[in-house]
Amino acid sequence: NIKTTAAPMIEKSGDLAAILTNLSEGDILFIDEIHRLSPAIEEVLYPAMEDYRLDIIIGSGPAAQTIKIDLPKFTLIGATTRAGMLSNPLRDRFGMQFRLEFYKDSELALILQKAALKLNKTCEEKAALEIAKRSRSTPRIALRLLKRVRDFADVNDEEIITEKRANEALNSLGVNELGFDAMDLRYLELLTAAKQKPIGLASIAAALSEDENTIEDVIEPYLLANGYIERTAKGRIASAKSYSA
Numbered sequence: 001n002i003k004t005t006a007a008p009m010i011e012k013s014g015d016l017a018a019i020l021t022n023l024s025e026g027d028i029l030f031i032d033e034i035h036r037l038s039p040a041i042e043e044v045l046y047p048a049m050e051d052y053r054l055d056i057i058i059g060s061g062p063a064a065q066t067i068k069i070d071l072p073k074f075t076l077i078g079a080t081t082r083a084g085m086l087s088n089p090l091r092d093r094f095g096m097q098f099r100l101e102f103y104k105d106s107e108l109a110l111i112l113q114k115a116a117l118k119l120n121k122t123c124e125e126k127a128a129l130e131i132a133k134r135s136r137s138t139p140r141i142a143l144r145l146l147k148r149v150r151d152f153a154d155v156n157d158e159e160i161i162t163e164k165r166a167n168e169a170l171n172s173l174g175v176n177e178l179g180f181d182a183m184d185l186r187y188l189e190l191l192t193a194a195k196q197k198p199i200g201l202a203s204i205a206a207a208l209s210e211d212e213n214t215i216e217d218v219i220e221p222y223l224l225a226n227g228y229i230e231r232t233a234k235g236r237i238a239s240a241k242s243y244s245a
Contacts, residue, residue, distance in 0.1 A: 002028045013044045017056060020048055034078030035085040042090050050092045053226040058159040080218060089167030102137035102225060105129055111139055112141035112146050116161060118124060119150050126163040134170050136222040141179075148173055179222070183208065187219055190237035191229060 001024065010016050010031075023029060030038070036244060037045070047053045054069040078094065087242060091097070103111075109128035115122035123131075123146070135142035146161075152169035153161050176181050190207055191199060205212045210219075220236075223229045228242040 001026075002030060003030070004030040006032040007034050010037065010041055013041050014087060015043050016041050019072055020054055020074075021069065023072055026074070027072070028075045028077060030077045030079070033081075034090075034172050035080040035082045036171045037090070039087065042087060045048045045076075046089065046093065066141070081221070083150055085109070103132075103139060103148075104137075105132040108132035108135060108137070108142045110137060110144055113121050115143055115146055119147070121150055121153060121159060121161050123161040124163060127161045127166040130166045131170070134177065137180045137225075138222075145173070145175065146171065182209070184219060187215070187223070188228065188242050190230055191236060192243055194238070196237055198237050200235040204236065 003019070003023065010019070019029065019204075033176075044054070047055050048071055052071045053070055053071055056067045058065050058067060058071065066222045076094075083091070106129070107133045109125065112128040114127070116128075127149075129147050134144055135145055149161055149166050149169040152172070153165055156165065156167060159167060169228055176185075180188070186208055187204065190204060201212050201215065203214055204210075208215070220229065223242075224231065225238055226241075230239055231238050
């Protein structure tokens with residue numbers, strides 16, 4: 001059995017204790033955005049990871065007592081896009097650590113063709129590749145774009161999603177051939193206009209009227225991974241590649 005949750009949903013140590021005590025032998029517990037666990041909740045997790053034990057403190061002050069509850073053997077999987085925000089004690093307790101790469105366009109195209117069938121559509125391979133190419137190598141974005149392309153096909157009473165229809169829909173949505181939307185292009189325009197002068201994150205956020213976390217978590221990862229921007233100690237700079245975007 002796989003039980004899934006997200007760190008923001010675990011607000012108190014009691015929330016985590018309830019999840020752990022409901023696990024069965026051999027279960028897998030998946031925690032998304034694990035970097036957002038508070039230090040107090042991490043402390044509850046440590047003995048569970050090391051000794052399959054839950055330490056619960058009852059009472060407070062001199063009268064406080066610790067009750068130890070044995071847990072079944074389980075596997076914990078944590079996912080994060082901000083590995084640097086994990087505390088060292090938590091990160092070091094994971095026996096294995098993996099860094100996942102972006103999906104290839106061909107892999108996303110297969111996902112899209114299968115998803116199209118669930119939407120009662122047939123998606124041509126070239127159409128699926130076109131959507132994949134513009135989805136920033138992210139399945140979640142690819143599936144969102146597929147649904148919008150499906151809407152265009154529905155309006156035109158088409159059962160098959162063609163490359164032509166996909167291009168029309170994506171262009172109408174403002175997603176270009178590189179997968180950049182209006183915000184990405186504004187970000188790149190800001191950096192290229194600076195002509196290799198570094199711009200700090202706070203300045204970028206102010207110029208774009210956007211939250212710093214959104215810029216770091218949504219806009220920048222794809223641009224960094226594909227070499228469009230560079231991060232330096234003084235700020236962000238546009239790479240030579242970004243001038244042709």
